[in-house]
Amino acid sequence: xxxxxxxxxxxxxxxxxxxxxxxxxxxxxxxxxxxxxxxxxxxxxxxxxxxxxxxxxxxxxxxxxxxxxxxxxxxxxxxxxxxxxxxxxxxxxxxxxxxxxxxxxxxxxxxxxxxxxxxxxxxxxxxxxxxxxxxxxxxxxxxxxxxxxxxxxxxxxxxxxxxxxxxxxxxxxxxxxxxxxxxxxxxxxxxxxxxxxxxxxxxxxxxxxxxxxxxxxxxxxxxxxxxxxxxxxxxxxxxxxxxxxxxxxxxxxxxxxxxxxxxxxxxxxxxxxxxxxxxxxxxxxxxxxxxxxxxxxxxxxxxxxxxxxxxxxxxxxxxxxxxxxxxxxxxxxxxxxxxxxxxxxxxxxxxxxxxxxxxxxxxxxxxxxxxxxxxxxxxxxxxxxxxxxxxxxxxxxxxxxxxxxxxxxxxxxxxxxxxxxxxx
Amino acid sequence: xxxxxxxxxxxxxxxxxxxxxxxxxxxxxxxxxxxxxxxxxxxxxxxxxxxxxxxxxxxxxxxxxxxxxxxxxxxxxxxxxxxxxxxxxxxxxxxxxxxxxxxxxxxxxxxxxxxxxxxxxxxxxxxxxxxxxxxxxxxxxxxxxxxxxxxxxxxxxxxxxxxxxxxxxxxxxxxxxx
Numbered sequence: 196x197x198x199x200x201x202x203x204x205x206x207x208x209x210x211x212x213x214x215x216x217x218x219x220x221x222x223x224x225x226x227x228x229x230x231x232x233x234x235x236x237x238x239x240x241x242x243x244x245x246x247x248x249x250x251x252x253x254x255x256x257x258x259x260x261x262x263x264x265x266x267x268x269x270x271x272x273x274x275x276x277x278x279x280x281x282x283x284x285x286x287x288x289x290x291x292x293x294x295x296x297x298x299x300x301x302x303x304x305x306x307x308x309x310x311x312x313x314x315x316x317x318x319x320x321x322x323x324x325x326x327x328x329x330x331x332x333x334x335x336x337x338x339x340x341x342x343x344x345x346x347x348x349x350x351x352x353x354x355x356x357x358x359x360x361x362x363x364x365x366x367x368x369x370x371x372x373x374x375x376x377x378x379x380x381x382x383x384x385x386x387x388x389x390x391x392x393x394x395x396x397x398x399x400x401x402x403x404x405x406x407x408x409x410x411x412x413x414x415x416x417x418x419x420x421x422x423x424x425x426x427x428x429x430x431x432x433x434x435x436x437x438x439x440x441x442x443x444x445x446x447x448x449x450x451x452x453x454x455x456x457x458x459x460x461x462x463x464x465x466x467x468x469x470x471x472x473x474x475x476x477x478x479x480x481x482x483x484x485x486x487x488x489x490x491x492x493x494x495x496x497x498x499x500x501x502x503x504x505x506x507x508x509x510x511x512x513x514x515x516x517x518x519x520x521x522x523x524x525x526x527x528x529x530x531x532x533x534x535x536x537x538x539x540x541x542x543x544x545x546x547x548x549x550x551x552x553x554x555x556x557x558x559x560x561x562x563x564x565x566x567x568x569x570x571x572x573x574x575x576x577x578x579x580x581x582x583x584x585x586x587x588x589x590x591x592x593x594x595x596x597x598x599x600x601x602x603x604x605x606x607x608x609x610x611x612x613x614x615x616x617x618x619x
Numbered sequence: 620x621x622x623x624x625x626x627x628x629x630x631x632x633x634x635x636x637x638x639x640x641x642x643x644x645x646x647x648x649x650x651x652x653x654x655x656x657x658x659x660x661x662x663x664x665x666x667x668x669x670x671x672x673x674x675x676x677x678x679x680x681x682x683x684x685x686x687x688x689x690x691x692x693x694x695x696x697x698x699x700x701x702x703x704x705x706x707x708x709x710x711x712x713x714x715x716x717x718x719x720x721x722x723x724x725x726x727x728x729x730x731x732x733x734x735x736x737x738x739x740x741x742x743x744x745x746x747x748x749x750x751x752x753x754x755x756x757x758x759x760x761x762x763x764x765x766x767x768x769x770x771x772x773x774x775x776x777x778x779x780x781x782x783x784x785x786x787x788x789x790x791x792x793x794x795x796x797x
Binding site: 480539 | 697
């Protein structure tokens with residue numbers, strides 16, 4: 196697991212490091228047809244001080260896809276012979292059993308099996324014979340949850356992924372990285388000036404973001420493992436809205452060096468700035484389609500901010516949104532089939548999803564101030580910034596609108612979320 | 620340790636000030652890789668921006684009775700059109716600047732909190748650009764004026780209603796060396 200080193204950077208010397216408060220996750224809505232599963236207490240789990248099974252349960256429950264059935268207090272080991280009839284009478288579809296065995300040097304071997312109750316068969320015969328230190332047990336639990344999720348839904352789970360977001364407290368901005376469940380928050384950067392638009396490199400090793408620490412917006416690229424960072428765009432005027440090309444070699448950025456905000460591409464080292472499009476007004480918020488063919492962006496060239504796309508190599512722009520007078524922040528889904536964006540309707544700014552083949556749209560939230568949507572790498576959930584009780588919170592909604600979560604930190608504003616890619 | 624710390628901090632502050640003045644020029648990207656300590660030649664650029672403001676200028680800018688004390692131009696939601704009632708402020712500063720080539724200003728564009736942060740950043744930049752264009756039409760030189768944007772990141776009024784929003788949709792004229 197990559198540990199993120201705290202980086203004390205220039206002009207931030209007087210900002211002291213503080214223990215980061217953790218995001219608490221609250222489930223505010225769940226899917227209608229949830230899969231009933233039971234996750235038994237693991238044999239031997241009591242010997243480890245860290246939570247394991249409870250993390251697996253919390254992951255699966257939070258996804259909104261599963262209904263957790265009370266498994267009973269007795270631990271069920273990896274090789275236990277399951278009484279399928281008994282579980283079927285309790286209408287359970289999947290049962291997870293497992294064992295934790297101590298190894299040398301304070302490490303643990305963790306094994307589990309997933310039983311398909313209706314088929315009376317093993318879906319996972321031997322999951323994750325995995326030696327981990329106590330420190331790694333949480334990661335082990337997330338990987339178990341990923342395996343279980345994938346076996347039962349046919350799609351990869353995202354419990355091992357990470358998220359980035361910005362926490363604002365009085366006079367202080369922190370760019371934080373946490374596990375997808377909000378645990379293990381680490382500050383990658385702290386500043387007295389705003390930080391916006393963090394976005395993950397496709398390999399998950401770097402973040403690009405906009406920092407105002409030089410009293411103007413400048414685009415940085417930050418290596419998370421080493422804590423090293425470099426300026427990717429610092430031209431005259433504003434430098435903002437970085438977006439990674441799918442091959443991770445280039446960034447689309449918005450520069451004002453030649454007038455109003457326009458989209459350029461630069462190599463990740465900051466060289467080779469090339470203008471991609473031309474409009475008399477504002478072009479901003481570029482985002483590559485996953486296949487790299489298109490760049491979606493926001494432009495007011497038609498008189499109000501709307502979403503357009505152009506071929507990534509440049510060319511004619513095609514308008515994508517037509518309803519209403521304010522459609523911004525386009526985010527293509529990982530499969531490239533839909534587009535999340537923020538739409539203003541009757542004074543409310545709401546997360547909206549468009550099917551790119553039919554161009555049908557669906558409003559996914561009932562909030563008033565949604566911003567910055569970010570797809571989970573499996574496309575199932577969309578993380579976004581919203582407001583609750585006058586404070587910035589993060590929220591997540593499934594792409595069908597049924598599952599809802601709220602992630603907040605006590606007494607701080609949380610904003611600008613970015614969901615990281617799958618962990619290799 | 621303390622000496623090292625304060626020296627690093629001093630150097631860091633210097634670098635920020637240097638990065639702050641980006642008026643004119645080709646605007647090439649600087650990409651220091653990892654090493655954030657400014658090179659000696661960067662440190663030599665620590666001079667405060669030269670002010671071409673005379674004592675009389677400063678008095679005129681600061682006198683609350685002077686029209687020059689009004690420095691903000693307000694805008695409608697999602698608009699960067701200077702409204703008729705806002706023109707006088709721009710004209711006053713335009714005339715003042717036109718005769719004083721040594722005086723430099725930064726136009727700081729802002730937006731209210733609603734909508735996209737990045738779009739608001741672009742909107743604030745556009746507001747600052749529009750004020751710059753008008754000032755140049757009135758006879759100021761382009762290199763006297765640098766437009767920058769803080770988008771919706773630095774609201775003047777903290778409320779979440781139209782009263783606050785209307786104060787935050789603006790461009791401020793900031794005189795360097797004032």
